[in-house]
Amino acid sequence: MIHGVEVKKVDEQGRIVLPADWRQKELGESREVIVIKGEGVLKIIPKKRVDLTRFFDSIDLGVNVGDWDGFEGRFYRDEVSRR
Numbered sequence: 001m002i003h004g005v006e007v008k009k010v011d012e013q014g015r016i017v018l019p020a021d022w023r024q025k026e027l028g029e030s031r032e033v034i035v036i037k038g039e040g041v042l043k044i045i046p047k048k049r050v051d052l053t054r055f056f057d058s059i060d061l062g063v064n065v066g067d068w069d070g071f072e073g074r075f076y077r078d079e080v081s082r083r
Contacts, residue, residue, distance in 0.1 A: 018044070 008016045018033075026046040027033070037044040 002020055003050040030047055034045045034047050
């Protein structure tokens with residue numbers, strides 16, 4: 001979704017100034033972005049720390065991981081059978 005369009009000058013060293021309101025909202029303290037180069041386009045995406053722990057309980061492994069030996073045996077048995 002596009003929220004606004006701004007024309008920016010590029011200086012002699014290839015730098016541009018990112019809009020202050022975008023930096024404040026999207027970057028916060030990070031101060032890092034990911035730049036994706038494509039034909040005729042650059043995408044600038046704020047680099048944010050992702051909390052992967054929120055996904056820990058969202059996958060069903062089909063076994064009770066409390067029984068680690070059973071889990072490990074089933075995991076490796078299934079892995080070997082796929083080869």
